Amino acid sequence: MRVLLIASAFNSLTQRVHVELRERGHTLGVELALGDEAVRAGVERFRPDLILAPMLTRAVPEDVWQRYPVLIVHPGPKGDRGPSSLDWAIQLGAAEWGVTVLQAVAEMDAGPVWASVPFTVRAGGKSEVYRNEVADAAVEAVLLAVERFAGGWYGPEPLDYSQWDVTGQLRPYHAQEFRRIDWLADDTATVLRKLRAADSQPGVLDTLLGREYFLHGGCAEDELRGSPGELIATRDGAVCRATADGAVWIPQLRPRREAGGPPTFKLPAVDALGAEALTAVPEVPVTPSVAARRDTWSEIRYREEQGVGYLEFTFSGGAMSTAQCRRLLAAYRAAVVRPTSVLVLGAARDFFSNGIHLNVIEAAGDPAAESWANINAMDDLVEAILTSTDKYVVAALAGNAAAGGLMLSLAADEVWCRASAVLNPHYRLMGLYGSEYWTYTLPRRVGADQAQRLTDAALPVGAGEALALGLVDRIGDGDSTTFRTWVQQQAELIAGSGELATKMATKKQRRADDEAVKPLAAYRAEELARMRHNFLDPGESYHQLRRAFVHKSCPPETPAHLRG
Numbered sequence: 171m172r173v174l175l176i177a178s179a180f181n182s183l184t185q186r187v188h189v190e191l192r193e194r195g196h197t198l199g200v201e202l203a204l205g206d207e208a209v210r211a212g213v214e215r216f217r218p219d220l221i222l223a224p225m226l227t228r229a230v231p232e233d234v235w236q237r238y239p240v241l242i243v244h245p246g247p248k249g250d251r252g253p254s255s256l257d258w259a260i261q262l263g264a265a266e267w268g269v270t271v272l273q274a275v276a277e278m279d280a281g282p283v284w285a286s287v288p289f290t291v292r293a294g295g296k297s298e299v300y301r302n303e304v305a306d307a308a309v310e311a312v313l314l315a316v317e318r319f320a321g322g323w324y325g326p327e328p329l330d331y332s333q334w335d336v337t338g339q340l341r342p343y344h345a346q347e348f349r350r351i352d353w354l355a356d357d358t359a360t361v362l363r364k365l366r367a368a369d370s371q372p373g374v375l376d377t378l379l380g381r382e383y384f385l386h387g388g389c390a391e392d393e394l395r396g397s398p399g400e401l402i403a404t405r406d407g408a409v410c411r412a413t414a415d416g417a418v419w420i421p422q423l424r425p426r427r428e429a430g431g432p433p434t435f436k437l438p439a440v441d442a443l444g445a446e447a448l449t450a451v452p453e454v455p456v457t458p459s460v461a462a463r464r465d466t467w468s469e470i471r472y473r474e475e476q477g478v479g480y481l482e483f484t485f486s487g488g489a490m491s492t493a494q495c496r497r498l499l500a501a502y503r504a505a506v507v508r509p510t511s512v513l514v515l516g517a518a519r520d521f522f523s524n525g526i527h528l529n530v531i532e533a534a535g536d537p538a539a540e541s542w543a544n545i546n547a548m549d550d551l552v553e554a555i556l557t558s559t560d561k562y563v564v565a566a567l568a569g570n571a572a573a574g575g576l577m578l579s580l581a582a583d584e585v586w587c588r589a590s591a592v593l594n595p596h597y598r599l600m601g602l603y604g605s606e607y608w609t610y611t612l613p614r615r616v617g618a619d620q621a622q623r624l625t626d627a628a629l630p631v632g633a634g635e636a637l638a639l640g641l642v643d644r645i646g647d648g649d650s651t652t653f654r655t656w657v658q659q660q661a662e663l664i665a666g667s668g669e670l671a672t673k674m675a676t677k678k679q680r681r682a683d684d685e686a687v688k689p690l691a692a693y694r695a696e697e698l699a700r701m702r703h704n705f706l707d708p709g710e711s712y713h714q715l716r717r718a719f720v721h722k723s724c725p726p727e728t729p730a731h732l733r734g
């Protein structure tokens with residue numbers, strides 16, 4: 171079928187649906203919902219058999235849904251309606267939720283139901299649940315709905331609240347009045363629910379040191395305590411604030427935009443507040459190994475089991491600033507000298523990495539200089555992985571990876587990914603040539619022609635395609651918990667196998683051979699020469715594209731490479 175995706179943004183779920191339907195032989199096009207006229211023109215251009223809206227924050231024009239079948243993905247169970255479904259699910263502490271695919275009609279979310287798939291809600295931020303449980307249930311529901319539609323035999327079920335399996339209800343927009351934290355009265359569990367329901371958008375509006383900020387992210391703290399509402403610690407850019415019965419960590423803040431002032435964006439909390447305003451607040455570090463045993467906030471954790479080291483890193487939005495890259499490099503260097511034979515890299519859940527931290531760069535006094543520092547810090551990390559010849563390194567992608575963040579994973583000896591991960595092996599949408607030694611690692615894996623095709627096409631790649639191309643080596647099914655168990659089993663098998671010595675010898679030899687043909691330093695120098703040009707030449711698009719990304723500006727029209 172010709173399937174047109176209409177979406178408010180080509181976000182992770184839209185990318186996932188794109189990948190899954192393409193893998194099943196459908197012809198895909200994308201039209202961003204940038205206005206009714208643009209949508210109408212996009213539909214006429216593409217002439218779809220079916221229109222799907224995986225993530226749409228506005229109504230589809232009536233003449234479009236009158237003329238074409240339009241199926242909307244709604245992140246709520248059957249009967250749930252309204253624009254803030256997941257916010258309510260998390261704030262109310264729902265144990266079970268769902269995703270429903272319904273046909274577009276005049277009334278929002280009230281059309282007949284084509285498919286509905288339940289899921290169990292895991293403790294975590296809204297956007298993390300969205301990229302994991304919601305995305306998996308949504309894909310299952312979309313595939314079912316598409317199959318039912320294509321079969322021509324299925325009559326969608328009209329929404330009828332008298333039916334036993336219709337559990338949802340119409341809920342209002344989740345405005346800030348529902349999110350407000352009472353620091354003197356709210357216990358940690360309540361504060362965490364409010365923070366997580368607002369993560370990553372819109373955040374919880376609050377006052378800190380006399381100024382209004384949106385709080386983004388929330389994590390429990392098991393030891394630190396203070397007077398309710400007080401800022402009691404900082405750690406690696408995050409702040410810790412006491413609640414009525416404990417404390418929580420808040421990693422990121424976004425200043426409230428002042429009337430007539432410039433737009434604001436999320437930053438590490440300490441950067442947003444200004445370090446000088448926090449001189450009385452102690453920095454309370456934690457090592458990766460201690461963090462792995464505690465219930466506290468840390469971006470990096472390290473543990474060992476059965477001869478395998480696990481270096482887990484979780485950076486908000488998958489973005490890695492200069493400081494974050496340096497901290498991860500230090501942790502990597504410590505892990506690589508441990509008496510283990512296999513080292514597994516990657517978050518237990520969600521993003522692997524999305525490359526350099528565009529928000530921190532945007533906020534820097536000299537964004538070009540900060541871009542340069544950030545890419546060099548990334549390259550140092552990648553180089554350390556590429557040159558670790560006495561450890562077998564596995565990158566385990568529990569979630570999505572993009573641009574330099576995906577290239578970072580390719581430095582490992584093997585790349586394993588969860589079946590539902592979406593990979594974006596390209597930089598050009600950010601106006602960058604790219605570094606992270608990708609000119610060495612990508613063609614080495616997929617060949618020069620495919621490397622060229624992937625970087626030019628700038629389209630997301632699903633796990634199945636990635637495996638067929640050689641971009642990844644193994645795929646693990648299931649949710650993030652199942653994937654984590656599978657990774658552990660696979661890693662332990664390698665660590666205990668008699669073949670490990672051969673694998674290590676082959677690795678060492680290959681590195682030496684490759685170095686003789688072209689040194690790593692030459693790849694880096696060539697890539698960085700192109701990046702320097704991207705950062706410094708006034709004619710380059712990078713600074714403009716980065717600004718648009720950070721400020722979440724709408725593009726003037728749907729990018730040509732998505733139209734199909």
Ligand code: COA
Pocket residue numbers: 180181182183297370371436486487488489490524525526527528529530570571572573574575594597599600602719
């Ligand atoms: N720097 C700063 N923030 C980043 C980021 C980066 N490199 N990559 C992602 N983020 C942020 C997003 O702004 C978003 O923030 P929000 O939670 O406030 O909305 C969050 O992380 C999640 O990203 P989002 O775009 O919503 O996720 P997605 O899964 O829909 O899309 C990407 C993923 C990777 C396609 C998209 O985020 C992207 O293009 N990132 C930039 C990649 C890049 O060019 N990196 C620099 C070159 S190495």
